[in-house]
Amino acid sequence: MNEDRRPGRDRLAARQAELVAALVSGAPVPTGFDTRLVGAARDALLRKRAGDVGRHWPMLAAGLGAEWLPTFRSFAATRPTNGSLRDGWDLARELAAGGRLPGPAAEELAVREATWRYDGDSNPLPRRGPALGRAGGTLVIRFAGRVRVLRGGLG
Amino acid sequence: MNLPAYGVGIGWRPEISGFVAELPGLRFVEVVAESIAAGGPPPAALTTLRERGTVVVPHGVRLSLGGAEPVEPDRVTHLARVAELLDAPLVSEHIAFVRAAGVEAGHLLPVPRTRDSVDALVENVNRTQAELPVPLALEPIAALFDWPDDELGEAEFLTEILDRTGALLLLDIANVYANARNRGTDPVDLLDRLPLDRVAYVHVAGGAEHDGIYHDTHTDPTPAPVLELVGELCARHRPPALLLERDGRYPPAQALRDELDAIAAAAGYPAIT
Numbered sequence: 001m002n003e004d005r006r007p008g009r010d011r012l013a014a015r016q017a018e019l020v021a022a023l024v025s026g027a028p029v030p031t032g033f034d035t036r037l038v039g040a041a042r043d044a045l046l047r048k049r050a051g052d053v054g055r056h057w058p059m060l061a062a063g064l065g066a067e068w069l070p071t072f073r074s075f076a077a078t079r080p081t082n083g084s085l086r087d088g089w090d091l092a093r094e095l096a097a098g099g100r101l102p103g104p105a106a107e108e109l110a111v112r113e114a115t116w117r118y119d120g121d122s123n124p125l126p127r128r129g130p131a132l133g134r135a136g137g138t139l140v141i142r143f144a145g146r147v148r149v150l151r152g153g154l155g
Numbered sequence: 156m157n158l159p160a161y162g163v164g165i166g167w168r169p170e171i172s173g174f175v176a177e178l179p180g181l182r183f184v185e186v187v188a189e190s191i192a193a194g195g196p197p198p199a200a201l202t203t204l205r206e207r208g209t210v211v212v213p214h215g216v217r218l219s220l221g222g223a224e225p226v227e228p229d230r231v232t233h234l235a236r237v238a239e240l241l242d243a244p245l246v247s248e249h250i251a252f253v254r255a256a257g258v259e260a261g262h263l264l265p266v267p268r269t270r271d272s273v274d275a276l277v278e279n280v281n282r283t284q285a286e287l288p289v290p291l292a293l294e295p296i297a298a299l300f301d302w303p304d305d306e307l308g309e310a311e312f313l314t315e316i317l318d319r320t321g322a323l324l325l326l327d328i329a330n331v332y333a334n335a336r337n338r339g340t341d342p343v344d345l346l347d348r349l350p351l352d353r354v355a356y357v358h359v360a361g362g363a364e365h366d367g368i369y370h371d372t373h374t375d376p377t378p379a380p381v382l383e384l385v386g387e388l389c390a391r392h393r394p395p396a397l398l399l400e401r402d403g404r405y406p407p408a409q410a411l412r413d414e415l416d417a418i419a420a421a422a423g424y425p426a427i428t
Contacts, residue, residue: 005271005274008269008270008271008274009223009271009274009275010223011271012223012267012269012271012272012275013223013224013255013256015267015302015304016222016223016252016255016256016264016266017255017256017258019255019264020254020255020256020258020260020264021258023260023264024258024259024260024261025258031303032302032303032304033300033302033303034300034301037299037300037368038299038300040299040300040365040366040368041299041300044262044299044370045260045261045262048261048262049261051403080258080259080260080261081259081261082259
């Protein structure tokens with residue numbers, strides 16, 4: 001880049017970062033923008049994300065029913081996306097930890113935990129060998145490529 | 156470069172793959188570039204379409220050409236490989252940014268219409284074109300808000316980018332409608348100011364109003380005013396191809412066929428259904 005363009009480029013980078021932070025991280029709307037319209041864009045973005053996450057985690061979305069959208073919004077409003085698979089996984093784990101994960105969603109999570117290894121920071125990787133997955137009151141055993149779901153009795 | 160007159164096409168999505176396969180007159184589709192593995196093979200349904208002569212155009216959504224940062228080389232390489240894999244005559248991307256400072260927005264965001272922004276876009280488009288085996292068409296987006304930093308009018312901004320990069324224009328007529336409706340401006344006025352001879356093809360899509368704001372949803376039917384705008388566009392300069400984008404809440408097949416027929420009628424192209 002031509003060096004006399006550098007200050008303008010840095011200013012553009014900073015303004016773009018401010019705007020993204022306002023839209024996905026809960027930061028204030030940057031100076032000069034129409035707060036109502038940026039707010040509408042933020043809401044539209046959250047609805048779109050909720051739809052995408054719901055497609056990756058159908059039991060999570062269906063299990064929460066009417067609570068799905070508000071639950072996802074409060075989870076995601078200050079959290080930029082890591083992709084729909086991980087976003088739904090993080091939310092399901094958070095709900096499970098708080099004892100708020102509905103039954104079918106607990107099974108969905110437990111199956112994924114038994115099939116994939118997800119450290120919460122990077123993309124999930126397929127597990128090799130036998131594995132256990134646990135969420136809510138559901139235990140999942142994966143052995144020899146088969147997944148078996150056991151419900152209840154786990155305290 | 157001008158495309159042959161492909162007429163009316165549709166955005167290929169896995170959910171409507173069966174519907175698309177049964178459109179007898181279909182000559183071109185678009186596929187989201189990031190959904191295709193660069194190493195192949197492409198989805199079998201796309202290969203079948205190609206074998207019967209339907210052109211497949213990769214449409215990128217994650218390059219972030221309008222970002223202040225240089226476009227990521229791996230993403231450009233992917234787009235180029237997908238173009239080769241599908242033997243595409245051209246590819247398209249957006250005049251938008253989708254991430255900043257390493258944070259993903261998860262959506263196409265408007266860039267400010269400033270000189271600095273034009274410079275950043277031109278550099279990124281040039282970097283991309285240097286890697287691509289085929290021409291690139293740039294699509295202006297629907298934006299729910301404008302930047303307070305704007306210095307240029309929309310037509311002036313777009314024309315300068317096209318002139319300095321030699322890129323083609325992918326004109327989304329539904330975005331023209333949405334932006335004009337939300338800004339309270341005349342969409343036909345913008346058509347009169349754009350270099351319509353640079354239009355590679357056109358997007359058509361539906362939307363809906365929420366709380367007084369029109370959203371270009373791609374999950375609602377194409378409204379009548381958008382079809383009227385197709386007519387206004389074609390009266391000035393008929394594009395070689397128009398493509399319906401539908402991205403969810405898919406209607407029954409007959410409704411989708413009717414929508415494709417309505418676009419064909421508005422543009423004066425033969426029905427593909």
